[in-house]
Amino acid sequence: MSEPFVHALRVRYHECDAQGVVFNANWLAYCDVALTELWRARFGSYAALLAQGVDVVVADAALRFRRPGHFDDELELEVAVVRLAETELELRTRALRAGELLVEATLRYVAIDPATFKRTSLPASVRAGLEEHLVAAS
Amino acid sequence: MSEPFVHALRVRYHECDAQGVVFNANWLAYCDVALTELWRARFGSYAALLAQGVDVVVADAALRFRRPGHFDDELELEVAVVRLAETELELRTRALRAGELLVEATLRYVAIDPATFKRTSLPASVRAGLEEHLVAAS
Amino acid sequence: MSEPFVHALRVRYHECDAQGVVFNANWLAYCDVALTELWRARFGSYAALLAQGVDVVVADAALRFRRPGHFDDELELEVAVVRLAETELELRTRALRAGELLVEATLRYVAIDPATFKRTSLPASVRAGLEEHLVAAS
Amino acid sequence: MSEPFVHALRVRYHECDAQGVVFNANWLAYCDVALTELWRARFGSYAALLAQGVDVVVADAALRFRRPGHFDDELELEVAVVRLAETELELRTRALRAGELLVEATLRYVAIDPATFKRTSLPASVRAGLEEHLVAAS
Numbered sequence: 001m002s003e004p005f006v007h008a009l010r011v012r013y014h015e016c017d018a019q020g021v022v023f024n025a026n027w028l029a030y031c032d033v034a035l036t037e038l039w040r041a042r043f044g045s046y047a048a049l050l051a052q053g054v055d056v057v058v059a060d061a062a063l064r065f066r067r068p069g070h071f072d073d074e075l076e077l078e079v080a081v082v083r084l085a086e087t088e089l090e091l092r093t094r095a096l097r098a099g100e101l102l103v104e105a106t107l108r109y110v111a112i113d114p115a116t117f118k119r120t121s122l123p124a125s126v127r128a129g130l131e132e133h134l135v136a137a138s
Numbered sequence: 139m140s141e142p143f144v145h146a147l148r149v150r151y152h153e154c155d156a157q158g159v160v161f162n163a164n165w166l167a168y169c170d171v172a173l174t175e176l177w178r179a180r181f182g183s184y185a186a187l188l189a190q191g192v193d194v195v196v197a198d199a200a201l202r203f204r205r206p207g208h209f210d211d212e213l214e215l216e217v218a219v220v221r222l223a224e225t226e227l228e229l230r231t232r233a234l235r236a237g238e239l240l241v242e243a244t245l246r247y248v249a250i251d252p253a254t255f256k257r258t259s260l261p262a263s264v265r266a267g268l269e270e271h272l273v274a275a276s
Numbered sequence: 277m278s279e280p281f282v283h284a285l286r287v288r289y290h291e292c293d294a295q296g297v298v299f300n301a302n303w304l305a306y307c308d309v310a311l312t313e314l315w316r317a318r319f320g321s322y323a324a325l326l327a328q329g330v331d332v333v334v335a336d337a338a339l340r341f342r343r344p345g346h347f348d349d350e351l352e353l354e355v356a357v358v359r360l361a362e363t364e365l366e367l368r369t370r371a372l373r374a375g376e377l378l379v380e381a382t383l384r385y386v387a388i389d390p391a392t393f394k395r396t397s398l399p400a401s402v403r404a405g406l407e408e409h410l411v412a413a414s
Numbered sequence: 415m416s417e418p419f420v421h422a423l424r425v426r427y428h429e430c431d432a433q434g435v436v437f438n439a440n441w442l443a444y445c446d447v448a449l450t451e452l453w454r455a456r457f458g459s460y461a462a463l464l465a466q467g468v469d470v471v472v473a474d475a476a477l478r479f480r481r482p483g484h485f486d487d488e489l490e491l492e493v494a495v496v497r498l499a500e501t502e503l504e505l506r507t508r509a510l511r512a513g514e515l516l517v518e519a520t521l522r523y524v525a526i527d528p529a530t531f532k533r534t535s536l537p538a539s540v541r542a543g544l545e546e547h548l549v550a551a552s
Contacts, residue, residue, distance in 0.1 A: 012309055013322075014439065016432040018485055023428040024196045025170070028163035033288055036348070045348060046289075058162045061201045071432055072312070072321060150447055151460075152301065154294040156347055161290040171426055174486070183486060184427075209294055210450070210459060300472045301446070304439035334438045337477045 004078040004094075005133045007037040011073045022069035027103045028061060031093045034077040042129035052123050056109040059088070063105040073097050080135040087111050087119050089130060142216040142232075143271045145175040149211045160207035165241045166199060169231045172215040180267035190261050194247035197226070201243040211235050218273040225249050225257050227268060280354040280370075281409045283313040287349040298345035303379045304337060307369045310353040318405035328399050332385040335364070339381040349373050356411040363387050363395050365406060418492040418508075419547045421451040425487045436483035441517045442475060445507045448491040456543035466537050470523040473502070477519040487511050494549040501525050501533050503544060 009030060017023040039046045049055070069075065076096045083090035088110045095103040113120040122130075147168060155161040177184045187193070207213065214234045221228035226248045233241040251258040260268075285306060293299040315322045325331070345351065352372045359366035364386045371379040389396040398406075423444060431437040453460045463469070483489065490510045497504035502524045509517040527534040536544075 012305070013312060014305055014308060014431050014437040017428050018430040018432070018434045020432045023167075023170075024199065025163040025166035025428065028166060029161075029288070029290055032161075032163070032290060036289060047348070058203055060203070061162065061199070063199045065196055065198065072323070150443070151450060152293050152299040152443055152446060155290050156292040156294070156296045158294045163290065167426070167428055170428060174427060185486070210461070299443075299446075300475065301439040301442035304442060305437075308437075308439070334479055336479065337438065337475070339475045341472055341474070 002081075002132050002134045004080040004135065005034070005038045005041060007034045007077045007079070009033060009075050009077055011069050011071055011075065013071050016069075016071045020070065022073075024063075024065065027063060027065070027069075027095065027105060030075070030077060030095060031061075031079075031091075031105050031107060034079050034093055035091065038079055038133070042132065043126070049126065050114055052126060053113065053115075054111050054120060054123055054126060055114040056089070056111055058107050059110045060108040061105060062107075063103060065103050067097075067100065067102045069095065069097065069102050075102070079133060081130050081133045082106065082135065083108075084122075084127060084130055084134055086121050089122070140219075140270050140272045142218040142273065143172070143176045143179060145172045145215045145217070147171060147213050147215055149207050149209055149213065151209050154207075154209045158208065160211075162201075162203065165201060165203070165207075165233065165243060168213070168215060168233060169199075169217075169229075169243050169245060172217050172231055173229065176217055176271070180270065181264070187264065188252055190264060191251060191253075192249050192258060192261055192264060193252040194227070194249055196245050197248045198246040199243060200245075201241060203241050205235075205238065205240045207233070207235065207240050213240070217271060219268050219271045220244065220273065221246075222260075222265060222268055222272055224259050227260070278357075278408050278410045280356040280411065281310070281314045281317060283310045283353045283355070285309060285351050285353055287345050287347055287351065289347050292345075292347045296346065298349075300339075300341065303339060303341070303345075303371065303381060306351070306353060306371060307337075307367075307381050307383060310355050310369055311367065314355055314409070318408065319402070325402065326390055328402060329389060330387050330396060330399055330402060331390040332365070332387055334383050335386045336384040337381060338383075339379060341379050343373075343376065343378045345371070345373065345378050351378070355409060357406050357409045358382065358411065359384075360398075360403060360406055360410055362397050365398070416495075416546050416548050418494040418549065419448070419452045419455060421448045421491045421493070423447060423489050423491055425483050425485055425489065427485050430483075430485045434484065436487075438477075438479065441477060441479070441483075441509065441519060444489070444491060444509060445475075445505075445519050445521060448493050448507055449505065452493050452547070456546065457540070463540065464528055466540060467527065468525050468534060468537055468540060469528040470503070470525055472521050473524045474522040475519060476521075477517060479517050481511075481514065481516045483509065483511065483516050489516070493547060495544050495547045496520065496549065497522075498536075498541060498544055498548055500535050503536070
């Protein structure tokens with residue numbers, strides 16, 4: 001019964017460029033904001049995740065820009081875990097406005113030990129939390 | 139004898155996050171800066187491109203983060219045209235530091251008419267300019 | 277019985293620089309976010325303000341940085357109107373964390389006609405809305 | 415015969431907001447970029463400054479926005495030291511476009527020991543470097 005994690009976010013004025021639309025790089029920043037909120041929902045906070053001896057770094061990102069976002073838009077960021085492996089995971093974030101898909105971003109994260117920066121296994125507790133949002137990729 | 143367009147850029151302090159490395163979203167912003175400079179080199183400026191009746195919007199982006207960038211790093215952004223079609227193009231931007239690859243980003247751009255926002259053909263003059271940087275994808 | 281307008285905001289990861297603290301420029305961005313929310317609370321939205329034939333532009337800003345902000349901090353942004361004149365106004369935004377003052381910013385805004393960009397009078401309806409947050413400067 | 419330090423900078427597309435002008439917060443970021451370049455010119459780099467046992471943090475900022483900046487503008491950032499005291503200094507940065515003043519920002523910096531974050535004296539070598547740009551306030 002796992003389902004995406006959802007975080008609502010409103011587009012800020014300065015996140016739009018001179019074309020009046022959300023600048024493309026800001027969608028990656030939104031993914032990061034949504035991930036922080038997922039950590040909070042599942043583990044208390046990003047700091048609490050680090051306290052479990054694991055951090056994650058982005059290895060790859062793929063984004064599809066379907067429709068532009070605009071100033072003051074209320075977005076729903078739906079984050080689904082689409083792959084969960086021993087030392088890495090993939091998250092797919094869909095940004096929706098009133099149910100309409102604007103952007104879809106899939107990011108691959110590698111788990112590292114924050115002390116050594118070496119690739120490490122995801123702790124069982126972290127895996128369990130992420131499994132709550134594990135969905136079949138589509 | 140076409141070859142990548144190269145733009146040098148120095149990492150700014152606030153482009154690094156609390157981990158001390160370039161925040162992932164900023165690499166997309168760097169791609170945009172490099173593209174602006176490519177327009178300048180080939181067509182005089184981005185405004186001169188628009189004056190030819192064409193604009194481009196990002197449709198997809200794929201990024202691979204190999205090594206982190208740091209404050210004050212001098213980067214070389216190498217932009218290659220890896221696909222040039224009737225109404226769209228793909229640019230591959232490689233960010234290098236002293237010859238070492240940090241990030242590779244491939245963005246697909248769709249040509250639009252800036253007045254109507256509809257997909258349009260790339261003018262012959264623009265195609266000719268872009269062909270100077272057309273390389274085989276690798 | 278007027279009192280400051282309050283908007284809560286959480287510090288995002290990439291708003292912190294390599295020192296691990298909120299980058300100074302982002303405090304100005306926070307002031308802008310708080311103002312957008314003030315417009316929403318009083319007039320429906322920033323777009324609704326523009327529909328009244330008035331926009332505002334920042335003419336001056338003065339900021340005092342007392343204590344650093346950090347990632348994930350929950351801030352309260354208290355916005356008070358400290359001066360309300362015919363064609364301009366001053367807003368003082370205090371950023372607090374658990375009641376502790378981090379930053380105080382006072383910005384002077386000039387009212388302009390969005391069509392001509394000329395200085396204009398604040399409409400009576402806008403003045404009335406702003407008076408709800410008019411407090412004695414301190 | 416001291417005179418301002420000058421750093422040239424071009425406005426990036428995403429530094430402009432939906433009004434098509436440089437977003438106000440970005441002027442503070444430009445001040446920071448100019449300061450980094452001043453450190454480089456005088457001391458080799460910001461890292462070299464830190465190696466002298468001193469860092470600086472912004473305590474106050476005052477900005478006057480005279481004229482808007484636009485995408486692709488070439489700016490000259492003129493940085494003058496307008497006050498140089500035992501443990502702090504004030505820098506005035508003027509952003510000019512073709513000799514026309516757009517923004518003037520005066521920032522007060524406090525010298526701190528990077529190890530303890532306590533206020534400290536500016537080393538003689540740092541003072542000597544800054545004196546090259548010390549001008550009478552105007």
